[in-house]
Amino acid sequence: MTAQRHREGSGRADAAGGATDDDAPPAAIAVDGLVKRFGTGPDAVTAVDGLSFEIEPGSVVGLLGPNGAGKTTTIKSILGMVLPDAGTVRIHGHDVAEAPREAYARVDAMLEGARNDYWRLTVRENLRYFATIGGVDPDSVADRHDRLLEKLDLAAKADEPVRSLSRGMKQKVSLASVLASDADVVFLDEPTLGLDVESSRTLRRELRRIVDERDLTAVVSSHDMDVIEAVCDRVIIMSEGRIVADDTVPALLDGFETRGYRLASPDLTDEVVAGVRERFEVTDRERVGEKTEIEVATDSDGFYALAAHLRERDVALDSVETVEPDLEEAFVEMTGDAGAAGGGEP
Amino acid sequence: MTARRSDPVATDPGEAGDATDRRRAGYRQLAKAVLYREYLIFVRYPANAIGGIVVSLFFFGLLFYGGRMLAGRALTDSIEGIVVGYFLWTLSVGAYSAISNDIGSEVQWGTLERHVMTPFGFAPVAFLKGVAKVIRTFVTSAIILAVMLVLTGTTLELNVLTVVPVTVLSIASVLGLGFAAGGITVLYKRVGNWLNLLQFGFIVLISAPAFDLGWTKYLPLAQGSALLQRAMIDGTRLWEFPAADLAVLVGVAVGYVALGYLVFEYATRRARRLGVLGDY
Numbered sequence: 210m211t212a213q214r215h216r217e218g219s220g221r222a223d224a225a226g227g228a229t230d231d232d233a234p235p236a237a238i239a240v241d242g243l244v245k246r247f248g249t250g251p252d253a254v255t256a257v258d259g260l261s262f263e264i265e266p267g268s269v270v271g272l273l274g275p276n277g278a279g280k281t282t283t284i285k286s287i288l289g290m291v292l293p294d295a296g297t298v299r300i301h302g303h304d305v306a307e308a309p310r311e312a313y314a315r316v317d318a319m320l321e322g323a324r325n326d327y328w329r330l331t332v333r334e335n336l337r338y339f340a341t342i343g344g345v346d347p348d349s350v351a352d353r354h355d356r357l358l359e360k361l362d363l364a365a366k367a368d369e370p371v372r373s374l375s376r377g378m379k380q381k382v383s384l385a386s387v388l389a390s391d392a393d394v395v396f397l398d399e400p401t402l403g404l405d406v407e408s409s410r411t412l413r414r415e416l417r418r419i420v421d422e423r424d425l426t427a428v429v430s431s432h433d434m435d436v437i438e439a440v441c442d443r444v445i446i447m448s449e450g451r452i453v454a455d456d457t458v459p460a461l462l463d464g465f466e467t468r469g470y471r472l473a474s475p476d477l478t479d480e481v482v483a484g485v486r487e488r489f490e491v492t493d494r495e496r497v498g499e500k501t502e503i504e505v506a507t508d509s510d511g512f513y514a515l516a517a518h519l520r521e522r523d524v525a526l527d528s529v530e531t532v533e534p535d536l537e538e539a540f541v542e543m544t545g546d547a548g549a550a551g552g553g554e555p
Numbered sequence: 556m557t558a559r560r561s562d563p564v565a566t567d568p569g570e571a572g573d574a575t576d577r578r579r580a581g582y583r584q585l586a587k588a589v590l591y592r593e594y595l596i597f598v599r600y601p602a603n604a605i606g607g608i609v610v611s612l613f614f615f616g617l618l619f620y621g622g623r624m625l626a627g628r629a630l631t632d633s634i635e636g637i638v639v640g641y642f643l644w645t646l647s648v649g650a651y652s653a654i655s656n657d658i659g660s661e662v663q664w665g666t667l668e669r670h671v672m673t674p675f676g677f678a679p680v681a682f683l684k685g686v687a688k689v690i691r692t693f694v695t696s697a698i699i700l701a702v703m704l705v706l707t708g709t710t711l712e713l714n715v716l717t718v719v720p721v722t723v724l725s726i727a728s729v730l731g732l733g734f735a736a737g738g739i740t741v742l743y744k745r746v747g748n749w750l751n752l753l754q755f756g757f758i759v760l761i762s763a764p765a766f767d768l769g770w771t772k773y774l775p776l777a778q779g780s781a782l783l784q785r786a787m788i789d790g791t792r793l794w795e796f797p798a799a800d801l802a803v804l805v806g807v808a809v810g811y812v813a814l815g816y817l818v819f820e821y822a823t824r825r826a827r828r829l830g831v832l833g834d835y
Binding site for chain 1: 577580584585588592596599600665670671672827829832
């Protein structure tokens, strides 16, 4: 299985920026030849190494990579928060370096680990303030703010200071304030960081709904693969400052042939399992009460052979489950040891 | 004048009607938003402002009563000058620390980036934030001035048309220093305590005219302090000052604001180059 899966057709067009032909609208985000090094001399670190990709309007792209892969540097370079050493970034055709005001007029971002809003103001005051900062008269979008707060279950807390809210609600306020100015390109860096399982699930469900309703272009960076799978249309996987995979989530998973089967039976004795190991790749073995569960990596033909092998040894199976590869597995395989260490970036 | 926003955003059919209603915000709305935010924090968290007023008055009380015990009549004779100088010092410290600390807080909260990304450009937002801080400091320093006058039984000439412009131009130079300090905070982060030491230098700058050295008038606060003393103690009106003195006052104000903003611009650009903008 090769880790190099850069799909040229994933929204890529002409490298310079924009569109496949003169009539087509420019890409929502076009990154071309982005390079960023930190430090000088032998100690210099190349955080982003010649990155190029395009994102179509209305698509949601997950940006994945292990620690130090260059995800945050890429996002900050697109936003102009980091000045790249080479390359260009265009947002809806506007060069971020040459025409930042035009580019920023349609962009907002929720950055990793930051509050992103004022905790001493109320939820609604934050939305009004950041709508104005984003270039929109808050009175003209007051109704939209009300609906946004309702969608995020924040309507009852609209007039409470943010500091008095729970962690999960603060995170939602941060998301709401990013959407307050009606930006159509948003960057969400670790949007579920620090949330409990339930809050994380709620936020990603609401995020997907808002993305669909508003036809947003979004770039989501997260170590939480469930967020990426639930929200994103396409995934870019980075490692050591480069793209190692760029495709839709189903297409990424389809390429993995390491499907497996999980079998459970009280008859899976040490001797039986040893026999299975001689002919098949057993990837996991676990004792659960009276039963033993084993996971075998094989395709469907292999499964029939495995079933026959077990029947010959009078093994009565309690259950058989198909084990599908998930995004995390794909991620770890593509990024090697670095990916196994974790998807987050400090 | 309005911020440029390229085209409508909402494409959701259910929200399309709203998209047509949406208006671009102009600089008037931007000013209103920035000033209103400052007002909200001021009235909602009065303990900060009251605490600042109490501490300032406590130190003035020490200075006044302690000085009277030690220096007796000599201090009483120069009390008008001390009151005016202390008023200007509280204004300067308030404006300087407010803007430099505010930038530091924005870095810490992750809101600085959102101000840098605004379609208005960061300069107008930063300028309006500075104006908001100056207005807020004026309110608290006016209260301190009133209490000082009651406490000392002193009377001063308070011609608003003279005192306000001279005071604003005086502390504009300090605002420039505040922007520079804010820029250094963006670049080096936790240096706020060191930068706050500069506040004690303001005492020297406010006293500088007493040294009667010509070049000191080009330092922040010095010329403004001299003119404010004459306005509030001698009753000199704005139009009675020599044009050259006013020109120096305006030049110093504009010069230090420009210098402060350039330092801030340089520091934030360097922070972006090093990738440390907003990393706290």
